[in-house]
Amino acid sequence: MSAIDVASTDRIEPASAASHELWLRTAGQLRQRELIGWVERAVAAGDKVLLCQSVATSAQRWLAEAGIDVGLLASGQLEVVAAQGLYDTTKGRHEALRAAHVECIERAHGEGYRAVSLTSDGRALHTLAPDDDELLLHEHDLDKLTRDYPLQVLCRYDPQQERNGFLTQLVGTHWRHLRSDTWAAVCDENGLSVHGEIDIANADRLATVLHTATLDAVTTVDLSDVSFLSAQAVTALTDVADLLHRRGGCLTLLNPSRHVGRMVQRFDLDRNPAIRVVEKGGAP
Amino acid sequence: MSPVASERREAFEHIAAIYDSERELCQRVARFLDHGQRHQERIFVLVPPATERELRRVLPVELARVQFGLPDVSYAHLGRFYDGLRRFFDRQRDEATVVIGEFGYDGVAERVSQYLRYEAMCNTVFASFRVPMLCLCDRRRFPAEALARFRMVHARTLERDGAIVNPDYLGASTYLEQHDEVILQPATGDADFDLHLADLDSLGHLRHTVRAWRNLAGLEEDYADDVVIAVSEIATNGFQHAHPPIRVRGWGADTAVIVQVDDRGTIPVPPQVGYVRPHFSATGGRGMWLARHAADVLTAHRSPTGNCVRMRFPTT
Secondary structure (H helix, E strand, C coil): CCCCCCCCCCCCCCCCCCCEEEEECCCCHHHHHHHHHHHHHHHHCCCEEEEEECCHHHHHHHHHHHCCCCHHHHHCCEEEEEHHHHHHHHCCCHHHHHHHHHHHHHHHHHCCCCCEEEEEEHHHHHHHCCCHHHHHHHHHHHHHHHHHCCEEEEEEECHHHCCHHHHHHHHHHCCCEEEECCEEEEEECCEEEEEEEECCCCHHHHHHHHHHHHHCCCCEEEEEEEEEECHHHHHHHHHHHHHHHHCCCCEEEECCCHHHHHHHHHCCHHHCCCEEEECCCCCC | CCCCCCCCCCCCEEEEEEECCHHHHHHHHHHHHCCCCHHHCEEEEECCHHHHHHHHHHCHHHHHHEEECECCECCCCHHHHHHHHHHHHHHCCCCCEEEEEECCCCCCHHHHHHHHHHHHHHHHHCCCCCCEEEEEEECCCCCHHHHHHHHHCCCEEEECCEEEECCCCCCHHHHHHHHCCCCCCCCCCCCCEEEEECCHHHHHHHHHHHHCCHHHCCCCHHHHHHHHHHHHHHHHHHHHHCCCCEEEEEEECCCEEEEEEECCCCCCCCCCCCCCCCCCCCCCCHHHHHHHHHCCEEEEEEECCEEEEEEEEECC
């Protein structure tokens, strides 16, 4: 049973500024269309666009099939990078990968591009860093690079192809912008917001997002677009809140949706000294 | 003979009053209220219409401090009733309050057995509230077996001369483990949906199916949401305690919808689970509490292949 008909995360706007984004989505036509949209926006923004693929030729065919101007390949604005080639020169070490990425950004700058947009799928990322620990270090480096350079990175992993523990760690390095088939978390200039449905399948990932966010002093989460919170999701919220409370802080739940509001009321979360609930229009 | 109420109540008091005539009903209630400590108390009466008519006659001098009924608290939906009662007791912490309740037997066997399970748990669930609650029972309407069990779940009984310790009273665990009657009627008709959930990712599909269930069309949004919550939590429990697949079926009955969740679990669902609400920073135990109080009736059974949980949600 893989046909999950939950479209609530599809209307979340893509990252507006340089960012490190994670898509945890099962393969499918819809995901392909979204990726094409991402590429087209990056092209329209004038970015140098790098598609890192495990097999380079299939990407070229894919572009043609997707209706993306293959002329962009000739012009150099759009480039397909073979993950295997990158592995051959770096041996999958994150320091070497970082250097290769910086070189790439600087080359693009030299070619006159304002910014670089890079996207890789899980297969490509595992090809260029076969060791999971190195890959996670590489993801940390990418995160930092997006803050130090005009770089936008989109990492696309298929959750069905990854170990659960690895996915949870990935969520920690992408907590500011992640989308999956059923839920999403976005941290932008408006703060952190969570969208969609949280249940036992993703409550530990919500906990990772919230926990990582608190390490970055983000302690407010907007829940106006959360349509389901399971018992485990409530526990994820209270666990993070209790942790913050022990450090003298509290977790603020902003604009709870109707469903979330009912869960708050049922478990008296607003009486929990570790939690503050702020309704729409309330004091920020 | 101990008095109905001590001067300073320290705990929840759960008192049964069995009557078999209107005269006896009025006499018992008058006895319950006719006590030196009662004159300051607010009296909340949650009873069927016929009982209310009788009590309005016997309570005229008290009427100013009597309220019949509470918003959203009705025996017609047992999960909501007991959660609503707990919330009500919580709100009334600073005001001396007594409650008179009567579950009007409506011929639905699984409802009376669920009512008695909640009653058995009252002393545990309401332990921190210093409220006396008088539970009325019309002997003429209750089946004899249910009446015998009604006696087992109240710590005291109110007799002609006052409340006495009830010799038939059993603690909640003894009652639930040894004397509870769990009724599983055969499923009627065809299921509207019959899902075999293979993994956790299919819970979203389950919720989508329940939300789109035509039997829930037209119900209040929060009510339908409760059905979704309960079904999702019980299916989740299945995944936590058994290997997939988890089978979830739903069908309509006369005035209710029924959802049944079957798993291949080897350990029975403990009978006392889900009655006491977890603390606001508890690290677990919320799922069963949510499901129980979102449903009118929730029963857990052993089946030849595992555990079976059936939930009833009234639709009228």
